[in-house]
Amino acid sequence: MxxxxxxxxxxxxxxxxxxxxxxxxxxxxxxxxxxxxxxxxxxxxxxxxxxxxxxQSTTRHSVTAQLTADAAMPSSNQSTGKVPATAAWAGSDGTTRTTTVQVWPGEKAGTPVAVWVDARDTVTSAPVTxxxxxxxxxxxxxxxxxxxxxxxxxxxxxxxxxxxxxxxxxxxxxxxxxxxxxxxxxxx
Structure with missing residues (x-):
């Protein structure tokens, strides 16, 4: 050693x-x-x-919009996930605003959907959870x-x-x- x-x-x-x-x-x-x-x-x-x-919670809020038309049903070769649809809501100044949202296929016109907007009624994402x-x-x-x-x-x-x-x-x-x-x- x-x-x-x-x-x-x-x-x-x-x-x-x-x-x-x-x-x-x-x-x-x-x-x-x-x-x-x-x-x-x-x-x-x-x-x-x-x-x-x-x-974000202080500068954004959720509004309830309604689908303006029935959501499309996927064709046989498409996935069964959410599809784009148009929704409308009344802005803070009273004018009607529209945006595209993702909903489940087959949702009917008039179905309420949550949309997040900022102080200028611009569509934005939900606050970080x-x-x-x-x-x-x-x-x-x-x-x-x-x-x-x-x-x-x-x-x-x-x-x-x-x-x-x-x-x-x-x-x-x-x-x-x-x-x-x-x-x-x-x-x-």
């Missing part, structure tokens, strides 16, 4: 020590930083989406949980590549000095 520490090994080059320390730093980043980064990204995304939803904010938070956490190890792996591979190129260049330079003493060359 060796009595000396491998850290004090005289054959260990500075590039070997650098590679050893870099590996420990990157491993620490993955072990400690990954949970921290994932949780932070998830929470920040969740809070940002909640804030967006709150702002808690569920959507939660999904955005989980997605951000998952992307971060995948990205941190991949970035650390890329940093490790890249640094080892650079260090190996440096070591190979050193070996070539040293060998060019030693090799003439070890081998006999034929004169030209």
């Amino acid at each position: 060796p009595t000396g520490s491998t850290r004090n090994n005289p054959l260990r080059r500075p590039s070997d020590r650098l590679q050893w320390w870099l590996g420990r730093v990157l491993l620490t980043i993955v072990v400690v930083g990954l949970p921290t980064a994932s949780a932070s990204a998830g929470v920040l995304s969740y809070r940002a989406q909640l804030h967006t939803g709150q702002v 808690r569920g959507q904010a939660s999904a955005a938070g989980w997605t951000a956490a998952a992307v971060t949980a995948t990205s941190v190890p991949l970035l650390c792996l890329a940093a490790w591979k890249g640094s080892v590549h650079v260090l190996d190129r440096h070591r190979f260049a050193q070996w070539d330079a040293e060998w060019s000095q030693v090799e003439p003493h070890w081998s006999k060359r034929l004169p030209n």
Whole structure:
């Protein structure tokens, strides 16, 4: 069993020590930083989406529109999902507004549908819900949980590549000095 520490090994080059320390730093980043980064990204995304939803809730409202015609029935080669239909509602200024909505096939004219509009009666999307904010938070956490190890792996591979190129260049330079003493060359 060796009595000396491998850290004090005289054959260990500075590039070997650098590679050893870099590996420990990157491993620490993955072990400690990954949970921290994932949780932070998830929470920040969740809070940002909640804030967006709150702002949207103050600037948007739902109006009840009625279909102006029966919704089309899908042909035999179409899917059985929702189909576009025209709906109308009275705007805040009393004028009739229309938009295209997605409804189930066969809905009858006059069927009420919810339409989200802003202060200018422009059709917009519904405000972000808690569920959507939660999904955005989980997605951000998952992307971060995948990205941190991949970035650390890329940093490790890249640094080892650079260090190996440096070591190979050193070996070539040293060998060019030693090799003439070890081998006999034929004169030209």
